[in-house]
Amino acid sequence: MLKVKTCLYNTLTKKVEEFVPNEEGKVAMYTCGPTVYHFAHIGNLRSYIMEDILEKYLRFVGYDVKRVMNITDVGHLSSDGDTGEDKMLAGAKRENKSVMDIARFYTDAFMNDCKELNIKRPDVVEPATNCIPEFIHMIEVLLEKGYAYRAGENIYFDTSKLENYYVLSSQNEAELQVGVREDVSEDENKRNQADFVLWFTKSKFENQELKWESPWGIGYPGWHIECSCISMKHLGEYMDIHCGGVDNIFPHHTNEIAQSESYLGHKWCNYWFHVNHLNTKNGKMSKSKGEFLTVSLLKEKGYDPMVYRMFCLLSHYRKPLEFTWEALDNVATTYDKLIQRIRNLSSDGNADEEEVSLYTHKFAEALANDINTSSAITVLYDMLKADIQDASKRELVSSFDTVLSLGLSRAFEKEELDSDLAAYVEAMIEERKAAKKEKNFARADEIRDELAAKGIILKDTREGTVWSRQ
Ligand code: AMP
Ligand code: ZN
Numbered sequence: 001m002l003k004v005k006t007c008l009y010n011t012l013t014k015k016v017e018e019f020v021p022n023e024e025g026k027v028a029m030y031t032c033g034p035t036v037y038h039f040a041h042i043g044n045l046r047s048y049i050m051e052d053i054l055e056k057y058l059r060f061v062g063y064d065v066k067r068v069m070n071i072t073d074v075g076h077l078s079s080d081g082d083t084g085e086d087k088m089l090a091g092a093k094r095e096n097k098s099v100m101d102i103a104r105f106y107t108d109a110f111m112n113d114c115k116e117l118n119i120k121r122p123d124v125v126e127p128a129t130n131c132i133p134e135f136i137h138m139i140e141v142l143l144e145k146g147y148a149y150r151a152g153e154n155i156y157f158d159t160s161k162l163e164n165y166y167v168l169s170s171q172n173e174a175e176l177q178v179g180v181r182e183d184v185s186e187d188e189n190k191r192n193q194a195d196f197v198l199w200f201t202k203s204k205f206e207n208q209e210l211k212w213e214s215p216w217g218i219g220y221p222g223w224h225i226e227c228s229c230i231s232m233k234h235l236g237e238y239m240d241i242h243c244g245g246v247d248n249i250f251p252h253h254t255n256e257i258a259q260s261e262s263y264l265g266h267k268w269c270n271y272w273f274h275v276n277h278l279n280t281k282n283g284k285m286s287k288s289k290g291e292f293l294t295v296s297l298l299k300e301k302g303y304d305p306m307v308y309r310m311f312c313l314l315s316h317y318r319k320p321l322e323f324t325w326e327a328l329d330n331v332a333t334t335y336d337k338l339i340q341r342i343r344n345l346s347s348d349g350n351a352d353e354e355e356v357s358l359y360t361h362k363f364a365e366a367l368a369n370d371i372n373t374s375s376a377i378t379v380l381y382d383m384l385k386a387d388i389q390d391a392s393k394r395e396l397v398s399s400f401d402t403v404l405s406l407g408l409s410r411a412f413e414k415e416e417l418d419s420d421l422a423a424y425v426e427a428m429i430e431e432r433k434a435a436k437k438e439k440n441f442a443r444a445d446e447i448r449d450e451l452a453a454k455g456i457i458l459k460d461t462r463e464g465t466v467w468s469r470q
Helices: 042-060 087-095 099-116 132-144 224-235 246-264 295-300 305-313 325-343 353-368 373-385 390-404 410-437 441-453
Strands: 007-010 015-018 026-031 064-071 124-127 148-151 154-157 196-200 239-245 269-275 278-280 456-461 464-469
Touching (some): 042 064, 042 099, 042 278, 042 295, 042 353, 132 148, 132 196, 132 224, 154 246, 196 224, 196 246, 224 239, 224 246, 295 305, 305 325, 325 410, 353 373, 410 441, 410 464, 441 456
Parallel strands (some): 026 064, 239 269
Antiparallel strands (some): 007 015, 148 154, 456 464
């Protein structure tokens, strides 16, 4: 383990505090996954990029991390309260497909976006529809313990049974009055305003496509129960870090705590890590507003996804971040210069252990301060400027990039690729020269065509054959 004191802002205590996991050297981490009814927008992906950095930083300093993520493929209604249509059903209707087809398609699309952005796949990825028996079990226990009730043939969590339901948020009952939030309408079955649905049987969503048998009749789970169950299924009764975007604090994470701790009878998760929003000039980027940016769109416009990753890393995760094309263009220029600078490092000599250790600590310390990614990038620049061996710099670039994942090492790979390609083209030119000498023009033409198919153009000059990329 590297000797650094990791400090994180904890939404639960509302302060930056030292991170101490339950089990020494091990971290149990959970991330709320996407609702797979549409493409992820780059706002969603900001959250996943910053959570990826947190995970990779913890691994960098030596923790053995197990990270679990759900895929929401049922139960998330168009309002985060229990009103509106199931988002999955709305997606299926929009595209005239089945819910499972939609789920499969957008889960793959999400994983692909993550790959493009160098976001590591969590150790466990579990769709909600895989865990119906676990949800039913937890709801049964909550009913037995008196934390849940049946009304209007749905099962609700009774928030009045808790001393401090709003432990995570500053929300209170008054703020939740119907009408304050436009998308909340009164559900007459609820005993208390803040109560939420654990299991729907009879509701206004008669056309719900996915339904399962349960002790309370055929129905489907509420959204919040899935994260409590899926995390416990894979991480057990105690969790170290739970992540999500700030919009998940209330009601989703508040409800997760209510259910989990009532079920377990003890504290569940110690640290809550929330990423602030990516905004546009019109406010939070969101799918429901219709207009949103995706990774594919950035690529179509000619941006390397790494540029967007760097754009995110240059800001602190707890601050709102405004997206503009101008800002992205500036980062694109910065990124190209950075890659060029790394490419210019000499590949001769050996790394110096002391130099590597010094900058490794500086880098870790920057991130240990509540995942300060922009400071970590400053350490990268300071290191590149420093009067140390190029070989040390190369080693440090590769090592920092196990966390930053900005594709920095590809500056080296490209060099290797270039030299492999050059050797191959030179060999082909020699073979073509020999073929011509033997008047085997057919083979000479074949070689020219073969290279052309690989984007290599040959030009015969008085000084010999030269080549270039198309
Ligand atoms: P969803 O697919 O809607 O369940 O959201 C997936 C994740 O993206 C959640 O952690 C949200 O909190 C997060 N999220 C949603 N909108 C934004 C945004 N504009 N900026 C950053 N994160 C967001
Ligand atoms: Zn969740």
